[in-house]
Amino acid sequence: MNELLRRLLFLPPQGTSLAREVDYLHYSVVLSTMAGSAVVAATAMWFAVRYRRRSPTTAGESEVAEAAPRLSYGFELAAILGLLALFVGWWVVGFRQFVKLETPPLDALTIQVVAKQWMWTFAYPSGAASNAVLYVPASRAVKLVLTSRDVIHSFYVPAFRIKQDAVPGQSTSIWFEAEQPGTYPVYCAEYCGTDHSTMRAQVVVLPSEDFARRLERLPPLDIPAADGFGSGPLVRSRSDGTSLARLGEGVAARHGCLRCHTLDGTPHVGPTWARLYQSDVALEDGTSVRADESYLTESMMDPRVKVRRGFAAVMPTYQGVLDAAEVGALVELIRSLRDFREAPSTTPLAPAGAPSVIPLPRSPLPQLRSPGDSSP
Amino acid sequence: MTTSSVQPPSHAANPAIRDYLHEGTSIRSWLLTRDHKRISLMFLVATSLSLLLGGIFALLVRVELLTPERTIMDAVTYNRLFTLHGIVMVFMFMIPAIPTVFGNFLLPIMIGAKDVAFPRLNLASFYVYALGAAITLTAMIAGGADMGWTFYTPYSTTSPSAVAPVGLGVFVLGLSSIMTGLNFIVTTHTLRARNLTWHKLPLFVWSIYATSIIQVLATPVLGMSLLLVAVDHAWGLGIFDPRLGGDPLLFQHLFWFYSHPAVYIMVLPAMAVISEVVCTFAHRAPASYRAIAYSSLGIAFVGFLTWGHHMFVSGMSLLDTGIFGVLSMFVAIFSAIKVVTWVATLRRGSIRLTTPLIYFFAFLFLFVFGGMTGVAVATSSLDLHWHDTYFVVAHFHFIMVGGTLTAYLAALHYWFPKMFGRMYSERWGTVASITVFTGFFFTFMPQFLLGNAGMPRRYYSYPPEYQWLNVLSTAGASVLAAGMLLTVGYLAVALFRGERAGANPWDSRSYEWLTTSPPPQHNFEEQPSMDRGPYDFHLPRLV
Amino acid sequence: MRRSEPQAVLQEQFGSLEQQQHAARFGMWLFLTSEVLLFGALFALYTAYRLEYAEAFRSAARHNAVWLGTANTLVLITSSLFAAWAAHAVKSGRAIMAELCLLGTLALGGLFLFLKLTEYADHFRHGIYPGAYFRSPELGERGAGTFFTLYYFMTGLHGLHVVGGMSALAIMLLQISRGRYGPGRSTAVELSVLYWHLVDVIWIFLWPLFYLLT
Amino acid sequence: MSDPPRASSYLWAWLTLVLLTGISFGASRLHLGRWAALVALAIACVKGGVVLTVFMHLYRAPFVLRFVAILNIAWVALLCAGVAADVAAR
């Protein structure tokens, strides 16, 4: 039945279990639409036949219908209340599914997605990156953290029934858990200029062993050496290889983050990054917030919006300074320090290791006519 | 209630009275007229040209989509074309069409007034419309603009095309919309004939009145947001630019604060027409007058609370997704009330099948289908799949073309005798209406399937597996266009050769039929009595 | 030379002068409604950005000279008083009084604009320009630029309304002095004054938003 | 709309407005923290109300005009609240 309806309605294959769940609601809504409009039109046409004017002469007064309304209000009320109940029912089911689709499990594999005109770039926790092809393991929850370098794009996988806008200067997320290995198309669904329609990609779902092997063969994420300091490792690495987190350390050093933040829990000017990710942090205004990707991104872009309690609001904005990929690397670094344990040999990190000549960055002038290029 | 003895005057009775069409025939007497009926005709010409233009752009879009890759144009041209199509159809045709043409012509007559409250403002509204249309079209055709009708930032503020003048042009079109709305509200309040209480107004008036409220309350917000985009594009002030601390989602909020209510600006007048058509041809009072009248106001006000349903995947907060989702369900109920009441009105009527009534059946099926798919996309989890796909394109064309354009055609046929004093050919009317419906169905039904299959909208090129549905859609569009051309053809013939229509050819009871066809300059030779209701079909007609 | 008493003309679509006058007032109020919603979009942006950049907005507001803003508030309030008196005087047939009051309103409107422009000039000297051109050594911070973009937009649009209102009132002044308006024909004056009051109301809200909330 | 308002009522309204301006200014110097915005806006609303009712004659205007004014205020509030709610909850 599911398969029949799916094909009748031209729906793509269901790549996730949630897609199947969403499709059941889909069937109920679309079939009601068809039935409802057919019933309404058929009733009206039946009335038109049943109550057609019998005599061809117009306005035979004898034939004129009797006075005023004869609608059974009971019937109308029942019909309307019934419809309202149906609609609200759809809202309840739909919104619960929506919340599910928007809330990734905590242990999900996190992949950074950077959109730009007109290409998708995916950066994996290992530091590898790929363009236009997203590799994911089967049967494992994958969380995508999206941002954009220029205008709004939208990441759309029809087979998973998910879509999420990638907004410049903000971080959004979506997740899925593909059931079967296979290849599924990805479209950019938010109009983003000339080549919007060719800004396509693929999700390649691999068995988990193949996934690991495939990642090894991918090149590392190419982070532009934005301000001429090169991307050499300035800090002792806390993780192995050229992971994305390690690239993040380079970024942190290059941009002077480490002059205020530490990676090992040592108190300093700014909050430490160790054990920060997914912790609840208390804010200056008395509220608290979960330190997730969007909070971390926001703290880089608008540091004064949510100020940690006990810290001075002195951090400048990095909007326009950090490239979207660099943000992704930094977030990955912070993520990798989630379960940080005191290492035996902790060297004082900053400011010694970092070049101290970097001026505090300020919002540079925007390049108005070339949205494609946001790095100064 | 007394049976009035007022006779609708006729030419035969008093040949000295000239109708509004012949009250002065110089160009000047048209261009500087303050007669709402003449202004209505000028709007009819202007909005029909817009429809023709928008239709041509639509056909070009459809032709390009015949093949998965390039057919006749490149991507930049395509993007400009669908932007042109959307902006021309929405701001230059659909929003003004029914209010400024039929509202202008009928509203004063239906309330027994000699004219609208501010005739000069009415004329000014026409010229402001013309100015706005000229700015918009010049900018878009000379400079090109490719941001879509939604003007989303930051694309719109950085696109290297003539965004700023187009924004300005739409701003000016909005001024015209506000002027008309304001005029109608004041007219309805102050110029009703003695005895004509609110509950004796034709339902058309209620619906146009509700539309006017939205026009006054919502349009300024669109104006401001487009002004901000224009200024931003011209001088880079960056109020929505993330690089300068702006938040692009705020633009979307402001845009939809106008544009969701604006979809009701586009459909309420259609509902106004439909209510009149149903009652006349069912020859019976509406099953529930108050249900139809009040639900218009319900749509107007509750329609302001649902704008966020366009932003479910934008990164908007979960809270707003929930709230706007459920409020969308509530606003849908008012439309359902109308639908149920219209159908109930047919029951036990004395029904005559004419071209307007055929259009009513088309409207009913297409509007309910389109409306229900609106409820479908308002269901948040489903919108994750459907947002910005052809499903949404099909949803709104079902309502805007299947609903409003259809109602516009119904109105054109229904009031044609009143406006021009002649009858159109019922046979050609039947042929054309069936052609239009068939063409429509095959244009847009495949688009629902395309959306389900995952084809995003605003796609110049698409994967080949979507091709056959696109070809079907283009074929349907050709049939639709043929039906429209046919309509223009026989209506043009009827204008000159049509049989003369009497004052009340449809045997209606509504007030506009109390005067001659076409009406004299000040609508009534003598003030008619409006003791009776507009749907008193149980009383004998007044002739 | 005696002025003939000006009398309103009844347009044919109206039944009575009262009805005509009510329609004109009603139309004016609807027009004011759309004006308020035009500003409403900007107020909404202000609210949203203030939530986002609370601290930056506070420190940016400290950069506006509060005495200038307050003086301007008093100036506009007083001009409103004169405008109200002017309408009153026209209706009770005291043309000279009305002319004097309108002159007072216009003078105060001019003063308001002068003070506003002084403030703009001062901001320009400190590199406080709108949007992308914002360049302030003290207020380097994100959010401050947004504050001042909104500041220029909202006060600028308000300033344009002040100019519009002054033009309308100047025309009224001219017409009164020509004897075109009087007790029997005062709707136009009344409506122009109504518009002036709206300009005042909007400023009453702009003042705390840009000067007081520091 | 027959009896015109007494010119002196305008003077009283003006005095009230000046007084409220003073209070608002004074309150802003007290640094009320998070209450400052509320107080300032509340006073602004009262002042706006005075202008609307006295200067703009709403206190003796027909019902429709008052309704228009109230609707207008409600709609601006709706717009601000709706937009701000999203920013606050994001």
Ligand code: HEA
């Ligand atoms: C005239 C125009 C018009 C009208 C009236 C509507 C009406 C509605 N619209 Fe539509 N809509 C648009 C024009 C319109 N829309 C446009 C142009 C867009 C796209 C904009 C863009 O992005 O470019 C859009 C997009 C759009 C979206 C965003 C989709 C997306 O981008 O992801 C949503 C989401 O909720 C939506 C919902 C609704 C709802 C709930 C209604 C409701 O008002 C519908 C109410 C009607 C009914 C519910 C039918 C009534 C009858 C019955 C119910 C009785 C019979 C039933 C049974 C017996 C079962 N619309």
Ligand code: HEA
């Ligand atoms: C009122 C609104 C309206 C109307 C009537 C139409 C009518 C049509 N639309 Fe349009 N459409 C929009 C509003 C409208 N559209 C909007 C808002 C968009 C989104 C734009 C965007 O993405 O930014 C859109 C987008 C859109 C797309 C998607 C483009 C894309 O996303 O890439 C397509 C594709 O097929 C399309 C097709 C059509 C077709 C075939 C018609 C046909 O129905 C047209 C038929 C009409 C004619 C052929 C004209 C004939 C007229 C005459 C001959 C003169 C008539 C005179 C008298 C009767 C007196 N439209």
Ligand code: CUA
């Ligand atoms: Cu990227 Cu569309």
Ligand SMILES: [Cu+2]
């Ligand atoms: Cu909507």
